[in-house]
Each structure stands twice: as C-alpha cells, then as structure tokens.
Amino acid sequence: MQLTVLLIILALLTVIGYQMGRSRAVASVGGRIVELHSVPSYHGFYVALWAGLPALLLFAFWGASEGWLVMQMVLSGLPDRLVNGDAQALGLLRADILNLAHGVATGREPDPEVVAAAERYLRLHALGDWSLLVIGCCIAIGGLLYARGRIDPDLRARNRVERTVNIALVICSLVAILTTIGIVLSLLFEAIRFFAVVNPLDFLFGTHWSPQMAMRADQVGSSGSFGAIPLFAGTLLITGIAMAVAVPVGLMAAIFMSEYASPGLRTWLKPILEVLAGIPTVVYGFFAALTMAPFVRDLGNSLGLSVSSESALAAGFVMGVMIIPFVSSLSDDVINAVPQSLRDGSYGLGATKSETIRLVVLPAALPGIVAAIMLAVSRAIGETMIVTMAAGLTANLTANPLDAVTTVTTQIATLLVGDQEFDSPKTLSAFGLGLVLFVVTLTLNMVALRVVQKYREKYD
C-alpha cells in the first residue's frame, strides 16, 4: 500500500518538477528563450530527473533487499535453540515465519517463539514500508529543490539530461547480457551442487535413469541412479522423427512458395504457415496426446504392431508439424537471398525450373539451409510441452519409434513441478539436465547464426 502511494507521489513530483524547472528557466531570462543554453523543456526534464530518479533507485534497492533484511533482524532476535540448526532447519524456520506472517496454515502447531517472530516480521515490515515512504518523499523533494535552485541560463541542462538518458539506455541494453549471465550462473551453481553428489561421468554416460531418492536411509531402493543416456537417446529419437517430418515438408514448401506459387496463391499459403507457427505448443501437446497418439496406436495395432500409447512417433510427428513453418520461413529467406542472376544463367543454358532449383539454387543456398536445420534441431531439442504431454516418463533406452521414450525437457518439467525440497539430488538433477540442454542448444545456435551471417554477406 505504502509503496503504491510512494510511486504515485513520485510520479506527481516528477510532473511538478518538470513544470517548475521549465517555468523557472523561462523566468530566469525574462522570457527571452534565446539566452538559455538549453531549451526550457530540458530544464524541466533536469528537475524531473532529480526529483524522480534518486528516490526510484532507493525504492528499487529497498524492494530487492527488504525481505532479506527484515528476516535477518527477526532471526537475530530469536533464541539460539531455534536458530542454531543446519541450513535446512533454518530454511524451514524462515518458511514457517513467512507462512505465519501471511496467514498461511502450516499444518502443525507453531512454536510460540515462531509466532512472536512472525508478528515481529510483520511489524518490522510495516515499519520499513512507512520509513521508505517518508525517506523516499524527503529525497524526492530534496532533489527537486536542489535542482530547482541550480536552474540558470548557463546551466547545461541538455547535456546532463542526455548523459543520464544515455546511461539508462546502456543499462537497458545490458539486461540481455545480465540475463545470459543469470542463466549460466544459476544453472552452473545448482549443477555443481548436483555434481557434488553424483559423479558427472556417471551422469553423462550412465545408462540407467531413475531419479527417486529414498526419504529414509533404510528404504528399499535408497539410491537413485542418474545416468542420462536414455534421456539423450529419447531426445534424439524424437528430434530425429520431428526432423524427418519438418525438413522435407518445410523445405519443399519453401521452394514451392518462393519459386512456383503465383503471388495470389502465396498470399493464401503464407498465412497458413504463419498460423501454424503461432499456435501455442501446449495446443500441439494436447493434439499429440489426445488425437495423434491414439490414432498412431490404433493404426499400429490394426497392422499387427504393438504400439505404446505414448509412442515417440506421435510426439515426434506433431513436433515436426510444429517446426515446419520454422524451417520453411528460414529456408525461404536463404532461397530468396540467392541472386536472380544465378537462376537466369541456368535458364539461359536451357535447364528446367526444377533442374535450376536442384542444381543451382539449392547448392548456393546450402549453408543457409544447413543453418536453418540446425536452428530447427535446437528448437526441437528444447521443446517442452509436446513431449511432456505426449511422450512417456519412463526412461527406455530404445531406438524403436513405437515405444515410449522420455526426453531431457520432460524430465526437467516433471522433476520440478509440484512441491519439492530444493537440495535433494532429484531436484538438482533437473539443473544438471538444464545445463546440458543449454550448452547443446547454445552451441547449435551459435554455429548456425555464424553460418547464416557469413552466408548472407557473401551475396550482399
């Protein structure tokens, strides 16, 4: 509540600051704007920035650290009996305090000390919010008055405002880098914790996957096994099926659309592929699980084959359909990038259209097409919903497309869905798989993008 109030006050103060700065700048030269170093609106922006920016930074900093800070204060006030546990007990205690504070039932009778701590947490939180409101307003008003006092015909307001904006732009463009760093760090950090329990070589080359860990030491099957080879094999099988559908269909569709189809036909065909590309993956997953899989099973059974109801074929086929527009639009780009002069030269020698395409256009476009296929493979490997809904969960090491297989993404999704403790090898193994997935897709993308770029420059 207080935070919303603060944001509204800040917004008001910046607007007021803009008006003040503007009118004061005009007044300082008695209306002869020519004598100002910067136009009046820059003076306005200058004051507005001073009013809004420092308080906003404080607000962002507070929002990021408040929960942690308050929790530390609460924990330091608790008796040693509760706090002196290992990291896990401490985490549990934190969760209990938070749950009590937010009125979530914890299911067991809470310790009176913990109840008191929860109340303290709420109190400190409220105190923090109120002090933020007061301090934020003070800083904003102080900044506004300071900047207003500095308004002067010679003030280089434009340069200052533009420098600030420039810095903001740089920070925005760094967000993408930060995201990548965040991905790499979070995957690495959790994966290292996983590899402390499970040998990386066993993980990468083991052939048995059953991530169930026993809760108690004496339980049957107490050690899970984390050999990821069956997952990699399953992923490759489904990706292979998807590519067997998507590459020929997508490529031929691209060739037909760019070389054969009349403009009228193309205006009809292009949207069809675009719609196919725009359908959410969960819809494909539903289609694969409820329409395609039973169809494939019944078809196989009528032919006397035994087909699993979660066959790799159904999931792979639907994934292939999903990737058709991806392959065709990328190939379309590279085919169109082949210069017309190559085609004309071929026609001039008397080649038919298909001969020109097969013997001239496609070889010229080959690097681009290979890159497109690599991007499509990377996309198929990383696709989650179709396989989660339509492929199996048991890790079979098989090359039979009629069997059920599981994939890397399916396992990540099933390992992490639902409530889980954060430091069991079972949960952490998902991050190990995520790391492998990230490295593989990143490599494919990097190589493919490099090839596309190089190739594009060739004909430019």
Place this chain on the structure above:
Amino acid sequence: MSVAVTKSRYQSEEFSARLRRRYAAERRFRIAGMLAVGIASLMLVVLLGSIVSKGYTAFWQAQIRLEVTLDKQQVEERNYTALVRQALYAQVPAATDRATRRLLNDLLSSGAPYELEAMVNANPSIVGTTQTVWVRADDEIDQFMKGFIRRDVPEAERRLSDVKIAAIDALVAKGSIRSTFNTTLFTAGDSREPEQAGILGAVVGSALTLVVTMLLSVPIGIAAAVYLEEFAPKNRWTDLIEVNINNLAAVPSIIFGLLGLAVFLGFFGLPRSAPLVGGLVMALMTLPVIIIASRVALKAVPPSIREAALGVGASPLQTVTHHVLPLALPGILTGTIIGMARALGETAPLLMIGMVAFIVDIPGGLTDSATAIPVQIYMWADSPERAFTERTSAAILILLAFLILMNGLAVFLRKKFERRW
C-alpha cells in the same frame, strides 16, 4: 523434286525421350512442392478441426429444472442440499426407495446447493415460497445429453446406470432438462467438478502476468534497441551484446523457467505461483524478440530523416525521440504485440515457477497464487473426465481467440501505418 529430310539430332528419338524424362521430373518436383504445402495445410485443418469438434460442445451445459420449496427452517439451518434433493425427488416420482434416490443425488452438480444459497442470499424475500430454478446437472448427465455416453452399450461398460438414464428420460419427457449457454466456463475459477470449472481465474492470471511482462520488456526492449541501433559505437562490446541477444532469442523457454526458479524464487525469495514472477520470467524471454523487432523497425527509417534533423541542429537524442522513434513506432508496436502473443501462449517456464497449481480463487493481485490459460489447458488435459477434455478444447479455443485478436491487431497496425520510403 523432293528434298531429303534428315532429322537433326534435336529431333532424334533419344532426344525426345530425354526431354520427356526431364519434363516428367519437373512435374514430379512441382507436385512434391504442392504436396508439402498440402500436408502443412492439411495438418492445420486437422489440428483446428479436431479441437473445434471436441470443444464446441463445452459452450453448452445441461441444466435441470427444480421446483424448490424454500422452507424457512431449512434455509435458516442452511440445509440447501436437502432442499435441492427434495425438489429433485419430486421431479422423479417413480423413484421411491432409498437406493434409487441416492443414485438420483448424482444427477445434480455438487454445486447446485450453493447456486440455491447464492440465489437466496441475493434475494431473501423468496424464503417461504416455491421457486422454479434451473441448476447445473452433473457432468456425466451433461455428457449423456450431448450424446458422448451412449445408451446402447451394456450397462457395466457405461458410466451411467440404467436407473439414472431412466430418471433422465423422465426429466426429458417433462421438459425439465435444458441445454443453455455455459456461462460458468467464463465466470468461474478452476474446480475438480467439470461442470463447475471455469477459465476466468486463468484468464485473470494470464492478464496479470502479461501486464508485468509488458511493463518491463517494452520500455527496456525499446531502449536497448534504440541504443544498439542509434548510439552504440561499433566495437567488441556491442558485438557481444548483439550476438548475445540473438542467442537469447533461441534459448529454450524451459531454461528461462529454470532461471526464474533459481534466481527469482531461490535467491530473491519471491512467492511461488505468483503472476509477478511469471511476468518477470516472460519479460526476460520476450525481451530479445522485442529488441530484434524494434531494431528492424528503426533500421527501416531512412537516414535522410536523421541527417535532416541533425542538420537543423537537433541533438542526437532529439533526433531519435522527435523523429526516428515516432516513425518506427508502428513497426515496434507490431513486434511488441507479436512478442506478447508468444508470451501469452508460453507454458513451460510457468510450470517451473509453480504457476501450475489447483487454484479455485480468482487472483486479485500480482503476488496471489495464479495460473495462466496455457497452464490451465495443460492441467485440464491431464484430467480423466470426458467433460474436461471438452473444456480443455474450449479453453484452447478461447486462448486461440485471444491470439487471433492480438495478431489481428498487429496486422491491422502494420497495414494502417506501414510506410515505404
């Protein structure tokens, strides 16, 4: 006088055979192309067709008419279940013994007493009178009325017993069962009972998520694109940023989910299942899309505009904000809407951050537990009831309607403001 006609070698038998073969190859190639396009179109038709044919019935719902006598004492004891059941028994006088009546209880949705209670609460003056109310039928009755449970299969294999079917027949004969537009689907949250389940909670969850996504990714994305396209010096740093953005655009979405789980939930301790976290993750995911689209739009603005602005003394920032950005805005907007549409359909990252949960309440804020439309589809698709299959397809149709709306808007904007220089 006759001229000896010697056939040139261009008219020889071998030549025409070769030519025929080449033309045949040409035709085959062309047909292969048509076939590819045909397969793609066919799959689209099959996909949409199967979903529409499975889903359109979910927009109707069977209701049963009851003549409820709102006995004062029963109302005060909030004994609406008994009231509803008595009214039902009155509708089917043939059922007299306890066993049959117990079966009859299943004809009504378990939510029927609550419907009645809500009606009484809204208008307390009806207590003591007899009212005609239409309450929702149980999902199996609904499926039977729609013909998905067939009466010609043996009773043991049917989900409805003969007794119930007889009761339904009696109700139909009296005109006490009707099929109405299924408003529950649009006004309720999730439920374990198909006839009480609705999509509204998920729609609100998706809307909250998208608002967060938009507020973060649009300004940051446009700012980053402006910097990279207009101000950035050409050096190794900016090259790195560029490569990085292109790669991020191709990172699997589930990886972003892992990032959200480890950083936003694990490190910052934000609440699970919250649209706030979902929005943050989606923002990081759509950011590259928006940056790339915005850069294309900025690139399309001819340099002469910039040169003219700089020539009359505008600063670089003024050039961009006064001239380049307004001209590129339609293109940026189109790219943004398409990015948002993609975020709306995305499921995998939301599974990672716990937005896959059974949530009955409609979320009221950014930190409430919520789901999103695609996640709701995912969860309903797992439910065994036939009625949920139907509702899953209906939810997909609703999701597709939103997507068509957004993409239509993007196309409209492109058509209206597109400018060729």
